[in-house]
Amino acid sequence: MNARKTLRQAEPVRYSRLLAVAAERGTETVTNDDVAGPIDSSDEWIRQRTGIVTRRRATADVDVLDLAEAASRKALDAAGLVGADIDAVILSTITYFHQTPSAAAVLADRLGATPAAAYDISAACAGYAYGIGQADALVRSGAARNVLVIGAEKLSDIIDPTDRSISFLLGDGAGAAVVGPSDAPGIGPTVWGSDGSKSQAIRQTHSLQELAADGTLGMPTLRQDGQTVFKWASFQMAPIAAKAMAEAGVEPDDIQVFVPHQANMRIIDQMVKQLKLPESVVVARDIADSGNTSAASIPLATERLLSEGSARPGDLALQIGFGAGLVYAAQVVVLP
Structure with missing residues (x-):
């Protein structure tokens, strides 16, 4: 055998x-x-x-x-x-x-x-x-x-x-x-998760099955419970970002660039405050000119900082995305 x-x-x-x-x-x-x-x-x-x-x-x-x-x-x-x-x-x-x-x-x-x-x-x-x-x-x-x-x-x-x-x-x-x-670490551990108990906080108005059954409904569109999302993002996401830094073995003073999902400028400001990031940290604020672009917002904001020279190749960047699901993910990366 x-x-x-x-x-x-x-x-x-x-x-x-x-x-x-x-x-x-x-x-x-x-x-x-x-x-x-x-x-x-x-x-x-x-x-x-x-x-x-x-x-x-x-x-x-x-x-x-x-x-x-x-x-x-x-x-x-x-x-x-x-x-x-x-x-x-x-x-x-x-x-x-x-x-x-x-x-x-x-x-x-x-x-x-x-x-x-x-x-x-x-x-x-x-x-x-x-x-x-x-x-x-x-x-x-x-x-x-x-x-x-x-x-x-x-x-x-x-x-x-x-x-x-x-x-x-x-x-x-x-x-x-x-x-x-x-040849060297360029992406830290990803800290991610979800909370489906808040699945209706950001939602579409109706499903495609419901549309098929009732053609008068029209194309589904988005809705959100603004206060629920604002409180969740403002106060529960900063600890996730902090955990991503800890998992990567870095501290706020080591971070040079912060690129959160571009959801709302007030959420961004609240996260910066909670994370106690130094004033020297470059914070992405692409939302002012681009709006909220969901899955595209972090790379859009990152590219803008690099192209304008506000961030440089080799900088340590903390990035975090959060949204419908509710879901979230964060990691520290070395910018290219």
């Missing part, structure tokens, strides 16, 4: 890092005055409550895959790679309206990345940080060498102009990052 052969496993890699981050924004600038009328509001009220001055939205002929493709091509170029160099594509979005096939598989084909593994993530505003955590694990386990992570949203497709709870906040865009092997 032949002895059972020992299985061969992939050779692990000790470290991973971000090789590049890139972004694609909607080309239309939508002001507060443009959205204030239908919700009986004003530019002043929106600025005071959210910190948003404008939001960027895509034109009608551009869909979420177009945004994702544009950001991905920029990220590949910045990393000195082509599609064929990518072993896995992870796309986070809530605005791709096909249950199957996945947006990631279509995107991989557009980029020339076939036969890369490809799958979508539904983690809303935490989706990009979820994807970075998974890419880190794939690279270090030896399951993939280079992983493309994208957060992409065309939220203007699912807004109700008369909704005062969330629609006026939302913008369109995509951010992409390439994760690959490294």
Whole structure:
């Protein structure tokens, strides 16, 4: 009887890092005055409550895959790679309206990345940080060498102009990052989780099944319980970010850049205060000009800081995403 052969496993890699981050924004600038009328509001009220001055939205002929493709091509170029160099594509979005096939598989084909593994993530505003955590694990386990992570949203497709709870906040865009092997630690442990008991705090108005049964309902749109989300994000997410720093073996004084999900300027300010970040820390405030772009907000904000020179390659950045689910994920990364 032949002895059972020992299985061969992939050779692990000790470290991973971000090789590049890139972004694609909607080309239309939508002001507060443009959205204030239908919700009986004003530019002043929106600025005071959210910190948003404008939001960027895509034109009608551009869909979420177009945004994702544009950001991905920029990220590949910045990393000195082509599609064929990518072993896995992870796309986070809530605005791709096909249950199957996945947006990631279509995107991989557009980029020339076939036969890369490809799958979508539904983690809303935490989706990009979820994807970075998974890419880190794939690279270090030896399951993939280079992983493309994208957060992409065309939220203007699912807004109700008369909704005062969330629609006026939302913008369109995509951010992409390439994760690959490294000689030194470049991505700290991911601290992530969920709280489904608050699943209705950010929700869609009705399901596709309900729409099929009653065509008068129209396309589902988003709603949120603002106070519930504000309190949760402002006071429960700072401890998650602090845990991500602790898991990475760093302290607030070591952090040079803070990139939270761009949900609301008041939430950002509250998190900075609770984390006791030094005044020298560069804080992403992309929401002022881009609005809330859900899964795209962290890479969009990161790319902006790097392109404007506010952040530099090699800086230690604390990033945290949080949103519908409710879900969250945070990690410390070395900027590319």
